[in-house]
Each structure stands twice: as C-alpha cells, then as structure tokens.
Amino acid sequence: MKFKSTGILPGFGLTMGFTLAYLSLIVLIPLAALILKSTTLTWAQFVQEVTSPRVMASYKLTFGASLVGALINSVFGVIVAWVLVRYEFPGKKLVDAMVDLPFALPTAVAGITLTALYAPTGWIGRLLEPLGIPVAYTPLGVVVALTFIGLPFVVRTLQPVLESLDPEMEKAAVSLGAGRWYTVTRVILPTLAPAWITGSSLAFARAVGEYGSVVFIAGNMPMKTEITPLLIITKLEQYDYAGATSIGVVMLVISFTLLLAINWLQSRTGVHRIH
Amino acid sequence: MAPRVDEVKTYPVLDPARALTEPRWVRWVLIAVALSFIALFLLVPLAQVFASALDKGMGYYFNAVREPAALSAVKLTLVAAFFSVVFNSAFGLASAWAITKFRFPGKSLLITLIDLPFTVSPVVSGLIYVLLFGLQGLLGPWLKAHNLHIIFALPGIVLATVFVTFPFISRELIPLMQEQGSEEEEAAMVLGAGGRQIFWKVTLPNIQWGLLYGVILCNARAMGEFGAVSVVSGHIRGLTNTLPLHVEILYNEYDFTAAFAVASLLTFLAVLTLIAKTLVGLKYEKSRQTPAAQAESGIA
Amino acid sequence: MSIEVRGLCKHYNGFKAVHNVSAKLETGSLTALLGPSGSGKSTLLRMIAGLEVPDSGEIHLTGREATFASAKERNVGFVFQHYALFKHMTVFENIAFGLRVRKQGERGIQDRVFELLKLIQLTGYEKRYPSQLSGGQRQRVAVARALAPRPEVLLLDEPFGALDAKVREELREWILRLHEETNMTTLFVTHDQQEAMEVAGRILIMNHGEIEQDGTPIEIFDQPATHFIAQFVGESNFIDTEVSEKGLAVWGPFRFSVAPSLPVGKKIRIYFRPNDVYMTAQFETLQVRARIAKTRFKGTTIEYKLDIGEDKYISAQIPKGVALASGFKEGGEVYAAITAFHVFPIDAEG
Numbered sequence: 072m073k074f075k076s077t078g079i080l081p082g083f084g085l086t087m088g089f090t091l092a093y094l095s096l097i098v099l100i101p102l103a104a105l106i107l108k109s110t111t112l113t114w115a116q117f118v119q120e121v122t123s124p125r126v127m128a129s130y131k132l133t134f135g136a137s138l139v140g141a142l143i144n145s146v147f148g149v150i151v152a153w154v155l156v157r158y159e160f161p162g163k164k165l166v167d168a169m170v171d172l173p174f175a176l177p178t179a180v181a182g183i184t185l186t187a188l189y190a191p192t193g194w195i196g197r198l199l200e201p202l203g204i205p206v207a208y209t210p211l212g213v214v215v216a217l218t219f220i221g222l223p224f225v226v227r228t229l230q231p232v233l234e235s236l237d238p239e240m241e242k243a244a245v246s247l248g249a250g251r252w253y254t255v256t257r258v259i260l261p262t263l264a265p266a267w268i269t270g271s272s273l274a275f276a277r278a279v280g281e282y283g284s285v286v287f288i289a290g291n292m293p294m295k296t297e298i299t300p301l302l303i304i305t306k307l308e309q310y311d312y313a314g315a316t317s318i319g320v321v322m323l324v325i326s327f328t329l330l331l332a333i334n335w336l337q338s339r340t341g342v343h344r345i346h
Numbered sequence: 347m348a349p350r351v352d353e354v355k356t357y358p359v360l361d362p363a364r365a366l367t368e369p370r371w372v373r374w375v376l377i378a379v380a381l382s383f384i385a386l387f388l389l390v391p392l393a394q395v396f397a398s399a400l401d402k403g404m405g406y407y408f409n410a411v412r413e414p415a416a417l418s419a420v421k422l423t424l425v426a427a428f429f430s431v432v433f434n435s436a437f438g439l440a441s442a443w444a445i446t447k448f449r450f451p452g453k454s455l456l457i458t459l460i461d462l463p464f465t466v467s468p469v470v471s472g473l474i475y476v477l478l479f480g481l482q483g484l485l486g487p488w489l490k491a492h493n494l495h496i497i498f499a500l501p502g503i504v505l506a507t508v509f510v511t512f513p514f515i516s517r518e519l520i521p522l523m524q525e526q527g528s529e530e531e532e533a534a535m536v537l538g539a540g541g542r543q544i545f546w547k548v549t550l551p552n553i554q555w556g557l558l559y560g561v562i563l564c565n566a567r568a569m570g571e572f573g574a575v576s577v578v579s580g581h582i583r584g585l586t587n588t589l590p591l592h593v594e595i596l597y598n599e600y601d602f603t604a605a606f607a608v609a610s611l612l613t614f615l616a617v618l619t620l621i622a623k624t625l626v627g628l629k630y631e632k633s634r635q636t637p638a639a640q641a642e643s644g645i646a
Numbered sequence: 647m648s649i650e651v652r653g654l655c656k657h658y659n660g661f662k663a664v665h666n667v668s669a670k671l672e673t674g675s676l677t678a679l680l681g682p683s684g685s686g687k688s689t690l691l692r693m694i695a696g697l698e699v700p701d702s703g704e705i706h707l708t709g710r711e712a713t714f715a716s717a718k719e720r721n722v723g724f725v726f727q728h729y730a731l732f733k734h735m736t737v738f739e740n741i742a743f744g745l746r747v748r749k750q751g752e753r754g755i756q757d758r759v760f761e762l763l764k765l766i767q768l769t770g771y772e773k774r775y776p777s778q779l780s781g782g783q784r785q786r787v788a789v790a791r792a793l794a795p796r797p798e799v800l801l802l803d804e805p806f807g808a809l810d811a812k813v814r815e816e817l818r819e820w821i822l823r824l825h826e827e828t829n830m831t832t833l834f835v836t837h838d839q840q841e842a843m844e845v846a847g848r849i850l851i852m853n854h855g856e857i858e859q860d861g862t863p864i865e866i867f868d869q870p871a872t873h874f875i876a877q878f879v880g881e882s883n884f885i886d887t888e889v890s891e892k893g894l895a896v897w898g899p900f901r902f903s904v905a906p907s908l909p910v911g912k913k914i915r916i917y918f919r920p921n922d923v924y925m926t927a928q929f930e931t932l933q934v935r936a937r938i939a940k941t942r943f944k945g946t947t948i949e950y951k952l953d954i955g956e957d958k959y960i961s962a963q964i965p966k967g968v969a970l971a972s973g974f975k976e977g978g979e980v981y982a983a984i985t986a987f988h989v990f991p992i993d994a995e996g
C-alpha cells in the first residue's frame with residue numbers, strides 16, 4: 072500500500088507522524104496490552120470467566136437496564152426535541168442549554184444525587200415507597216441512572232434533523248389533503264427514523280459502559296444489582312487479573328461493535344456525532 | 347336504492363394554518379410532558395445537590411470544601427484536566443490537519459480509531475493502563491526495577507483522563523475543517539506563505555471557536571471523570587484523589603453533607619460549562635459558514 | 647512571462663484528470679481554458695499554480711522549469727472560484743497578505759494596497775470584512791489580493807462562476823480592461839463558452855483531460871476540430887448518415903458534399919448550426935421543402951423546428967426581423983438549405 076499524501080499543503084509528515092504516535096501510545100498499545108493479557112488464558116478458561124453465573128447476571132442487568140433507559144430516552148427525547156424546535160414557550164433557551172447537563176455533570180455527582188433523591192427517605196423515594204416501588208438499590212435505580220446519562224443523545228441527534236426538515240414537505244402533505252396526525256406520523260416521523268435510531272443507539276452504547284452514576288444507586292449486590300463494569304473493578308481489587316481482563320475484552324468487543332454499527336448508521340444518515 | 351343524504355360522508359375542509367401545527371391542547375400537553383421530564387431528571391437533581399450540600403449550614407459547607415484533602419483533590423483535578431486539554435488540543439489540531447488537508451488510504455479507519463475511546467467503558471479505559479503499567483502488568487516489573495510509578499500515581503491519573511477525553515477536540519475540529527475546505531490555505535500558499543504562517547494566520551483564526559468548544563467539552567469531562575480514574579488512582583487520600591474520587595470517599599464514609607459540598611463545586615463547574623458551551627456555541631455556529639455559502643450570501 | 651506545459655499528466659485512482667497536455671501561452675496573452683465540468687481544466691490551472699503536483703510532464707514559466715517549484719518561487723497570482731478571501735481579515739489585510747508574508751515594509755504595503763484599491767474601485771472599503779461585501783466586490787478584492795505581490799502570471803479559476811448575470815457582464819469588461827492596462831499573461835478557466843469567446847483572444851478547449859482544440863474564438867466556432875467541440879460550442883443540429891457515393895452523403899432530401907477520401911458506406915455525423923440554415927417562404931435555389939412544426943421565440947432570434955418529411959426534423963434560427971418580414975407561421979410551408987456544416991467520421995467508440 073502506498074502511504075503517501077496527495078495534498079499540496081505542507082505539514083503532512085509532521086501532523087500524521089504525531090497523530091499516529093499519539094494514537095498508538097495512548098490508545099492502541101494499551102488496548103493491545105488488554106488483548107495480549109487475555110491471550111495468556113486458554114479458550115476454556117476465558118469462556119469460563121466470561122460466562123460464570125455472576126457475570127451472566129451482570130450482563131443481563133447491564134444490557135437490560137441500558138435498553139430500557141435508551142427506550143425511555145427515545146420516547147421522551149423525541150418529545151423534548153420536538154417541543155424545543157417547534158414550539159415557543161418561556162424559558163426555552165434555558166431548557167435547551169440544560170439538556171446537556173448529563174454530559175457536563177460528573178458521573179459521581181449524578182450517582183450520589185440520584186441515590187439521595189430515590190432513597191426511601193429522599194424527595195422522590197419518599198413518594199414512591201408507599202406505592203411499593205423501591206428505586207434505590209434495585210434494578211429500577213440502575214435504569215434511572217442510565218436514563219439520566221443517556222438523556223442528551225436522542226434530543227441532540229434529533230434537533231438538527233428536525234430543524235433542517237423542509238417545511239415544503241409538510242405543506243405538500245397538507246395540500247394533498249393530509250390531516251396533521253397523518254402528516255406527523257406518516258411524513259415527519261419516518262424522516263426522523265434514522266436519526267432517532269442513531270440517537271437511541273448512542274444512548275445505549277453510553278449506558279452499557281457507564282459506571283460512576285450507577286454504582287451509588289445500584290446497591291451492587293452480586294447476581295442482583297451488580298453491573299458488568301463494576302465486576303471488572305471488583306475482580307481487580309481481588310487481584311483476579313484473569314477475570315478482569317476477560318470481562319474487559321468482552322466489553323471492548325461490544326463497544327467496538329456498537330461503534331462500528333453507529334458509524335455505519337451515521338454514514339447512511341449523515342447525522343453528525345455528538346458528545 | 348339511492349343513498350340517504352345523511353349517509354353521504356362529508357369531508358371537513360382543512361384549514362392550512364391549523365394543519366401545519368398541532369391543536370393547542372396537544373401543544374400544551376407535549377410541552378408539559380417535555381418540561382416534566384426535564385424537571386424530573388435534570389432540575390430536581392440539581393436542586394438536590396445544593397440542598398444536601400447546605401444541609402448543615404454554610405460553616406460546614408466551607409469547611410468541607412477547604413479541608414486539605416479537598417484542596418489537594420482540586421489541585422490534582424486541575425493538573426489532570428490541564429494535561430488532557432493541552433495534549434488533546436495538540437492531537438486534535440495535528441490529526442484534523444492530517445485528515446482534512448490530505449488524501450491518504452485508511453483515512454476512515456483512522457477516524458474510527460480516534461473515536462474508539464469514546465465508546466470504551468471508563469472502567470476498561472482504566473483497566474488497560476493497569477494491565478500495562480501495574481505491578482502485574484506487562485511493563486510492571488521493569489517500572490518497579492527503575493522505581494517508576496505510574497499506576498496509583500499522578501501519571502496514571504493523567505493517562506486515564508487523557509484517554510477518556512481523547513477524541514473530544516479532534517472530533518470537533520475534523521468536521522469543521524472538512525466543511526471549511528482548504529481554499530483559504532491554498533490562497534495563502536500561492537501568495538507565498540509558509541506552513542507556519544498558513545497555520546497561525548489563516549487556519550487557527552478560522553477554527554478558534556471550534557477549538558474552544560472542544561476544549562470546553564474536553565475540560566468538563568476531564569474534571570468529572572470517575573470510572574477510569576477510580577481504577578488507576580488507588581484512592582490515596584491527599585495524594586491520588588481527584589474531586590470526583592474525593593466525593594466518593596466522603597460519601598462512603600457517610601459524610602453525605604461534605605460529599606455534596608464537594609459535589610456542588612463540580613456541579614457549579616458543570617453549570618459554568620453549559621453556559622460557556624452555549625455562548626461559544628453561538629459564535630461557533632456563525633463561524634461555520636462554508637466559503638460557497640458565504641459567496642452566495644453576498645449583499646448584492 | 648510565458649507559460650508552457652509539456653506532456654502534463656495527473657491521474658486520480660485511475661481517473662485521467664489531465665492527460666498528456668501540452669500548450670504554450672505567450673507573454674501578455676489572455677487565454678480561456680474552456681470545458682465542461684470534470685474536463686480537467688481546473689486541475690491543469692492548479693498544476694500551473696503549484697496547487698497540484700503533476701504525475702509526469704513539465705511546466706515552464708518564462709522558459710524556466712518550474713514543475714516542482716514552490717508556489718512562492720513561481721510568482722503567479724491565483725483567483726479562486728469562491729474567492730477564498732480570508733474571512734477574519736479586513737479588505738486591507740486580505741490584499742496586504744502576500745506582501746506581509748514577503749516581509750515588505752509597512753510603507754510599501756500601504757502604498758501598494760491603496761493603489762490596488764483604486765484599481766478595483768473599492769477605495770474606502772479597506773476596513774470592511776469580506777462578509778460585508780457583495781459577490782462582485784469580493785471577486786475584485788480577490789483579484790487585487792492576487793495582484794498585490796506583482797505576479798508575472800494571473801490565473802483565474804471560474805472567476806465569474808458564482809455571480810449573477812449582470813455582475814458577470816460587468817466583471818468581464820473589467821477583466822478585459824485590467825488586462826489591457828497591465829498586459830499580464832492571463833489564463834482563466836470557464837465552462838461558459840460565451841464568456842470564453844467574448845473575453846479571450848485564444849481558447850483552449852478541454853474534454854476528458856485532454857486539449858481538443860486550441861485556437862481563436864472564430865476558428866473554434868467555425869472550424870470545430872472534433873465531434874465534441876461541434877456540439878459543445880454553440881448550438882448544433884447533428885445527423886447520422888453514411889457516405890453514399892464518393893464525395894457525397896445523403897440525409898432525407900439533403901445532399902452534403904464530403905471529403906473524397908472517405909470510403910463509401912463510412913458512417914458519418916454531420917453537424918450544422920441552426921443559424922446556418924437558410925430559410926425562405928418562396929423557393930429560390932437548391933432548397934428543400936419543409937413544414938414548420940414548432941416555433942420558439944428566443945429573443946433576438948426565432949427558432950423553428952422544420953419537418954422535412956420521412957419523420958426527420960432540423961432546427962433553424964432566423965433573426966426576428968427577417969422571420970417576421972417573411973411571415974413564417976407554424977404549419978406553414980417553407981424552403982430551407984444548409985449553408986455550412988461539418989462532417990466527422992464516426993469511429994468505433996462513436
């Protein structure tokens with residue numbers, strides 16, 4: 072393969088050299104170390120590590136709660152995006168700016184705050200407790216935390232798409248005799264679908280790896296409320312490097328697959344990635 | 347049999363203005379649902395932080411944020427954020443230049459690899475450094491022999507923070523510079539400017555708002571990172587504790603008020619970030635006009 | 647300063663952007679590089695400016711080899727299609743840029759910039775930003791910026807492409823006057839044949855990365871060298887037929903004399919312009935009877951679609967005055983002759 076630039080501006084060697092060196096040092100070599108470490112295990116050992124009942128239970132919780140969180144966000148995210156783009160109301164700019172709070176707020180802060188809110192004595196927990204809905208220290212708490220950290224993704228992916236929708240399209244639908252409900256459900260929402268799926272996948276991908284906001288509210292009981300990332304830390308603290316590495320590899324493969332899927336979705340829809 | 351008059355369906359004439367938006371009650375319901383969702387998930391937690399922080403009064407609050415362990419956590423957080431902003435800015439500029447100004451094979455693979463840290467779980471981000479530099483790690487014995495400390499020390503915290511914020515600036519600059527194209531740089535080159543002159547006089551002024559935007563995002567994430575840092579830090583109070591880790595320790599010691607007091611500092615920072623992000627975002631949007639769009643927007 | 651390119655090639659992943667192009671432009675000439683989009687004309691211009699590196703071939707500026715010379719050493723002025731003005735700099739700083747990077751003194755810079763502002767008739771605009779100018783003004787600033795370091799050659803890439811019709815007209819005249827005043831060797835790229843004919847003394851026509859014809863506007867219009875040019879320049883009718891006997895081809899009622907060297911049975915394509923159709927109401931001589939199938943008003947001329955029988959049609963363009971005086975009507979009978987045409991043999995690839 073010919074690895075030669077074909078642009079005329081200066082600086083290719085310098086910038087490309089630095090890019091590759093830095094990428095290798097910070098990302099590629101450390102990730103390779105993880106893979107390398109995992110190869111010291113036999114295949115049978117590896118399978119045993121990543122399919123033990125406690126690990127399986129953690130997958131179930133992590134992926135299940137992430138999925139539920141992403142679904143909640145996909146429903147409310149589209150409403151929030153719609154309201155922010157289409158309607159006028161006082162405080163709209165403030166609400167718009169606040170949507171990014173989960174990006175900006177450290178996850179540990181989110182974790183202790185949500186725990187305080189949903190604990191049986193908390194502002195919200197107090198209201199739910201008598202209804203027999205405990206949230207803190209249950210899988211429901213994990214869902215709450217993952218909904219919080221995934222909130223901006225659907226909104227921020229949908230907003231630019233909604234803004235760039237051609238108003239002529241809606242007028243055309245109306246001129247053809249379509250009512251508002253029909254226009255929205257058959258014309259607008261299908262146009263939003265690719266961005267909608269992208270945003271929800273981003274929220275899901277983020278939730279699967281999340282640690283800080285979950286560990287406080289989850290209660291972390293093995294087999295019940297223990298998420299996979301926490302299990303890695305637990306194994307590390309017990310000096311079980313083989314276990315930590317194996318689960319780490321599984322998580323890495325899943326992240327990479329999700330990244331490729333999301334990139335593919337975005338290349339098809341032209342939706343820019345957001346942070 | 348002829349149809350009776352009342353059997354003939356009548357179609358209401360659609361009012362075009364009404365058909366382009368929803369009935370008023372629908373709008374109200376949607377706004378109410380959206381605002382309730384935002385209030386429940388964003389506003390109430392914000393209020394909770396400050397309420398819990400001031401639970402035992404201002405005196406307790408100020409003591410909590412001024413005690414030596416808290417101050418040293420502030421210092422460590424600032425150091426880690428400083429390094430990740432500086433390193434990742436340099437990387438962002440270099441990678442965006444290489445990727446947007448030149449054609450080369452493997453470009454989309456490179457962009458995917460730059461994105462990778464974004465999807466890796468923070469815990470895995472910490473784990474990889476432990477496996478590389480920890481006592482049981484690949485380089486562990488060598489580091490021990492030379493008395494070098496990376497894990498459970500400052501370099502490990504900086505590395506983990508740099509890793510989780512790795513794509514932030516780069517991914518802001520690549521689409522921006524892609525959009526802006528290379529015409530201005532080429533114009534400068536034909537006019538006789540060298541590489542450094544092109545960068546400082548033409549490129550940097552054009553991407554300054556995008557760069558600043560990326561720096562704000564990178565800084566916010568760096569200061570708030572918890573999972574990755576938690577794995578590599580060792581939680582040595584006063585030594586390897588960043589602010590989020592300090593919050594965790596206080597919380598686990600059941601000193602909730604102090605934990606929330608320190609958390610309120612981070613929350614304050616997050617609010618500042620949102621404000622800065624919104625303000626810079628406005629400037630940024632303005633600067634994003636492409637040359638072609640600018641050419642068309644000329645006042646006749 | 648003269649420009650000469652010899653055997654210039656530039657390929658992108660097997661696509662021949664520019665293929666084996668040679669040409670020589672004399673000092674002080676004003677030349678148009680004309681072609682459809684994707685014909686390689688911009689790539690050729692950019693290689694001369696040093697913005698692309700050729701795969702093979704040579705570029706000589708004033709007899710000096712400059713194929714791999716830096717943009718600075720070439721001393722050419724380049725004007726971009728979308729102006730590429732520095733958005734964050736004032737008009738003054740834009741024009742001064744080429745002087746500043748050459749480390750000229752502040753006094754010299756001031757004098758030169760104000761001299762150029764006068765030349766482009768934008769004195770008093772020096773503190774404005776590009777976003778505060780109209781399209782035509784921006785283009786003039788771009789030209790002034792290119793001229794500031796006193797280049798020996800001026801290259802313009804679709805200089806009027808992004809402007810509306812009226813401003814284009816003004817700028818064309820302005821470029822012509824500028825060329826008369828400075829007498830600088832100028833090469834500009836355009837896809838607009840009208841523009842090329844009006845402005846340039848010489849036209850190079852490019853297609854598929856190669857120069858198909860090099861000549862004056864009159865030569866190009868009256869003696870198209872290839873199929874492509876016959877249909878690309880001006881409006882044309884074309885008909886496909888074959889040589890029926892030595893020196894003669896027949897199409898419907900029309901008879902065309904062709905080169906005697908073409909063998910009988912050779913497939914040929916004949917091009918003729920609508921305004922080379924001589925049309926009268928009464929039979930004069932050597933004309934063919936036709937029926938006006940359709941009339942289209944085109945401003946100064948009227949275009950007629952003529953039905954000449956056997957399901958064959960040609961189009962004719964008549965000056966409006968002549969047409970009205972002759973009383974041509976849709977459905978009416980007329981007599982037509984083709985006064986000028988060009989014959990091209992059809993090769994295997996068409």
